[in-house]
Amino acid sequence: xxxxxxxxxxxxxxxxxxxxxxxxxxxxxxxxxxxxxxxxxxxxxxxxxxxxxxxxxxxxxxxxxxxxxxxxxxxxxxxxxxxxxxxxxxxxxxxxxxxxxxxxxxxxxxxxxxxxxxxxxxxxxxxxxxxxxxxxxxxxxxxxxxxxxxxxx
Numbered sequence: 664x665x666x667x668x669x670x671x672x673x674x675x676x677x678x679x680x681x682x683x684x685x686x687x688x689x690x691x692x693x694x695x696x697x698x699x700x701x702x703x704x705x706x707x708x709x710x711x712x713x714x715x716x717x718x719x720x721x722x723x724x725x726x727x728x729x730x731x732x733x734x735x736x737x738x739x740x741x742x743x744x745x746x747x748x749x750x751x752x753x754x755x756x757x758x759x760x761x762x763x764x765x766x767x768x769x770x771x772x773x774x775x776x777x778x779x780x781x782x783x784x785x786x787x788x789x790x791x792x793x794x795x796x797x798x799x800x801x802x803x804x805x806x807x808x809x810x811x812x813x814x815x816x
Contacts, residue, residue: 677711678738696784698788700807710738715812724796731790
């Protein structure tokens with residue numbers, strides 16, 4: 664991947680600069696080990712809109728036959744604010760989503776998540792579409808997921 668994945672002219676969903684301490688506390692709070700690749704892109708910019716809008720998938724879903732929509736990543740908020748991925752426990756409960764996932768993007772109807780249900784480190788990335796498709800695997804890990812991001816016209 665060349666250059667930054669972030670839209671530089673759009674601060675929506677962007678949080679304060681990420682520190683190692685915030686990462687450590689977030690992992691403690693969520694009881695997970697976040698993928699290094701995810702942490703690295705968040706150190707460049709802590710959440711926000713990306714220069715892509717989709718990722719291929721193998722199953723039809725509420726968005727399309729062969730891809731899912733993703734145009735932003737949640738950052739990691741400070742522990743006082745409960746922003747970004749730290750909202751995962753609340754959103755999981757609110758939207759009746761599976762336990763042991765960390766939501767990294769979504770809008771209330773569909774979600775992109777790190778799936779910690781069967782793996783404690785370097786988790787697969789899944790698409791959660793509660794109304795239509797259920798759970799669709801997207802990539803075996805976050806790094807592979809990043810490489811699969813595309814721009815769908």
